[in-house]
Amino acid sequence: MTVMTETAHGPWSATTRFRHDGTATVGNVSLMEIVHRFGTPLYVIDETDVRLRARAYRAALPSAEIAYAAKAFLCRAMASWLSSEGLSLDVCSAGELAVARSVGFPASKIIFHGNAKTPHELHLAVEQRVGRIVVDSVDEIHRLAALVPAGYRQKVLIRVIPDIEAGESAAVRTGGENQKFGLSVATGGAGDAVSRVLRQPRLQLVGLHCHLGSQITSVEPFERAARAMIEHLAGVWKTHGVALPQLDLGGGHGIAYRPGDSRLNLDAFAARVTDAVEERAAGLGLPVPRLTIEPGRAIAGTAGVTLYRVISVKKGLGHTYVAVDGGMSDNPRPALYGSRYEVKLIGRASHEGDREVTVVGHHCEAGDVIAEDVPLPADLHPGDVLAVAATGAYHHSMASTYNLTCRPPVVAVGQSKARLVVRRESLEDLTRRDVGL
Ligand SMILES: Cc1ncc(COP(=O)(O)O)c(C=O)c1O
Numbered sequence: 001m002t003v004m005t006e007t008a009h010g011p012w013s014a015t016t017r018f019r020h021d022g023t024a025t026v027g028n029v030s031l032m033e034i035v036h037r038f039g040t041p042l043y044v045i046d047e048t049d050v051r052l053r054a055r056a057y058r059a060a061l062p063s064a065e066i067a068y069a070a071k072a073f074l075c076r077a078m079a080s081w082l083s084s085e086g087l088s089l090d091v092c093s094a095g096e097l098a099v100a101r102s103v104g105f106p107a108s109k110i111i112f113h114g115n116a117k118t119p120h121e122l123h124l125a126v127e128q129r130v131g132r133i134v135v136d137s138v139d140e141i142h143r144l145a146a147l148v149p150a151g152y153r154q155k156v157l158i159r160v161i162p163d164i165e166a167g168e169s170a171a172v173r174t175g176g177e178n179q180k181f182g183l184s185v186a187t188g189g190a191g192d193a194v195s196r197v198l199r200q201p202r203l204q205l206v207g208l209h210c211h212l213g214s215q216i217t218s219v220e221p222f223e224r225a226a227r228a229m230i231e232h233l234a235g236v237w238k239t240h241g242v243a244l245p246q247l248d249l250g251g252g253h254g255i256a257y258r259p260g261d262s263r264l265n266l267d268a269f270a271a272r273v274t275d276a277v278e279e280r281a282a283g284l285g286l287p288v289p290r291l292t293i294e295p296g297r298a299i300a301g302t303a304g305v306t307l308y309r310v311i312s313v314k315k316g317l318g319h320t321y322v323a324v325d326g327g328m329s330d331n332p333r334p335a336l337y338g339s340r341y342e343v344k345l346i347g348r349a350s351h352e353g354d355r356e357v358t359v360v361g362h363h364c365e366a367g368d369v370i371a372e373d374v375p376l377p378a379d380l381h382p383g384d385v386l387a388v389a390a391t392g393a394y395h396h397s398m399a400s401t402y403n404l405t406c407r408p409p410v411v412a413v414g415q416s417k418a419r420l421v422v423r424r425e426s427l428e429d430l431t432r433r434d435v436g437l
């Protein structure tokens with residue numbers, strides 16, 4: 001008898017497969033076997049998918065620097081995969097820096113971001129000789145310069161507000177005026193920062209940075225940003241006689257969360273953004289800068305799957321609620337951004353038709369929803385296991401201990417084996433962190 005195999009893709013990782021008998025595998029490893037070994041809720045991360053995406057970026061933009069945005073998801077395993085794939089790393093906290101450095105991620109390939117880096121973070125960044133620090137305020141310039149020892153010059157980029165906004169929801173659009181990131185060209189703040197950095201003998205300005213927002217599925221705003229940023233680089237050249245060699249266009253590349261969702265087309269992005277940079281630079285007689293891009297979600301997102309156990313199925317007046325053993329503490333995105341997900345029953349076949357249900361979490365909050373109005377088999381019952389797609393980015397990294405819930409572990413799958421890379425938080429972790437009464 002042949003067992004029908006559906007190749008998954010869409011929002012699922014490159015090696016995810018579903019069979020009609022209910023078997024689901026990632027990298028040839030059964031997800032139910034992972035559940036039996038490590039319990040639920042649990043994040044699975046497909047190492048092959050991460051590596052394939054890292055390679056796709058390097059192949060599409062061979063002369064650019066690809067700096068993975070660690071905020072999407074970072075653990076020591078992830079940092080070592082990215083390092084071995086030759087990527088650079090965008091970090092925005094001492095914690096991300098520490099995890100990356102703990103596996104020997106080269107400091108020279110680390111870019112340190114943040115709108116309010118603490119003095120301690122700046123100190124660590126300089127002490128560890130990170131490749132570049134992205135200046136995000138005028139206040140930061142003298143604070144940073146004072147930390148740089150004699151005989152050393154810290155390379156910096158300046159984050160400029162491109163005044164181009166894009167992204168899934170207002171909460172993740174960061175390229176416009178009147179938000180906390182970057183320096184405004186319109187107010188003269190960006191120009192002032194350039195002059196101040198150029199006057200600091202211990203700082204070396206190597207380029208400009210911008211970031212539009214996140215979960216952007218159209219190339220057009222990136223093309224516009226590329227042209228605008230080349231104009232700003234030309235402005236620096238005209239005013240100060242310095243042709244800055246680098247242009248960092250940030251991240252924000254969108255992925256599909258559900259079948260049929262659009263996502264950013266990487267090849268179109270590469271071709272059109274490269275053309276926009278080259279054409280505009282040629283038009284202004286400016287040397288073409290080297291591009292850096294900082295994709296986070298587009299590298300980690302589809303590599304992740306969250307597995308939950310169903311605790312109860314409750315029929316309400318309108319909706320049927322399927323409650324699982326996780327929720328907004330492992331996935332706050334529906335509550336924060338109204339994000340929608342693809343959910344599948346795994347581990348058994350169902351011959352019942354689907355009905356629309358709302359998958360909710362176990363937290364003490366009405367907005368604790370994982371997936372609203374999703375089709376799932378009508379005979380779903382407690383004990384069933386559900387898989388939620390595309391949870392590799394901004395899930396583990398945004399997890400909380402709300403209701404004093406233990407954060408789930410991360411299990412990596414690679415070379416046909418599953419291994420624990422981040423352990424499950426324990427009740428002892430939660431009680432021992434309190435040090436006084
Ligand atoms: C400066 C910067 N770079 C890169 C990213 C990564 O974004 P994404 O995961 O959407 O690619 C972000 C977050 O939006 C960011 O703020």
Ligand SMILES: N[C@@H](CCCC[NH3+])C(=O)O
Pocket residue numbers: 071172214215333337393394398
């Ligand atoms: N946390 C957001 C993305 C923010 C990107 C960081 N600037 C999300 O889950 O979609």
